Amino acid sequence: MRHDKDRITSRSSKVGLVLSAGGARGAYQIGCWRALQERNVRIGAISGSSIGALNGALVCQGDWARASDLWLELTQTRIIGPDMDRLKALASAVAWDLALLLMPVPSIKGVRLLKYAVTALWSTSRWGSLGSLRRDGLIDIAGFKPLLMRYLDLQIVLKQPVPLFVTASSPPKASAPLGVAHSFKLQDLPEEDAWKVLAASMALPFLFSSIEMQGDRYVDGGIGQWLPLAPLHGSSTSHLVVVSTKADTKIASSADPGKRIILIKPRKPLGRFPVATFRFTRSAVTEWMERGYEDASVALERERLSPGA
16 A cells, blocks of 8 residues: 555656557547646656657647647548549559469469569569558548648647657568567657658558658558557656556556556457547547546556645
């Protein structure tokens, strides 16, 4: 049982905030932020992947009402709406892949195997269907920029003393078939590059276009690091508040030695990929924000995290 002297106060401590991926379920994190604000919790650093990166930027901006308005606006926006030009280009690439696959060759085992190998290489190249889909996706994520920037002012975010670390994933390699996670400190970047990092972190492969940066292409940070604890290792924060959109999340006590970790997660599942991930409906978003607020309030009280009086 903890005594009052063990109570963590916002006056004496700064919190590292870690925000997971989760798509539409990220609304849960906005509710958690409201509970943190009510306790005047001082956030000293933020790390986010995918939708957690966007929410991290909103937290860094410091305007909860504006963040809530953005999420409600997202419920009125068509998130899944493939670009017809991209669909036509993909159909053309598929046609070429099929033509290569069906191309007649002598009925010799070695020649047939060579044809299949060439077809596989072609389809995954920049000209083939899989390569094209991986690079361009079905939706240009840059199309969301005007909407997001109505509620998110990157100039304000980049001037904040609270560092924001955003995780994005580079292409798969033999040693990392799901891609390699890279962490970017947004305050170290010019505004346009900061937008690219945010966009890349949210770019679910094959659905959204990848983002070119530093001569490579980057996609969803949740692929390489769904719950980005690593960027805050060694930070000056005394403990971490980790907000996960998954009810079954577990964190080992050794995840960050020397820091108390406060895990906030749904007491009941919010749903699974892909249905819950793209459930940008007003009823779901408002419900998940309220559940985030309630779960965070309970967790913070249990962990005795309270405002410094």
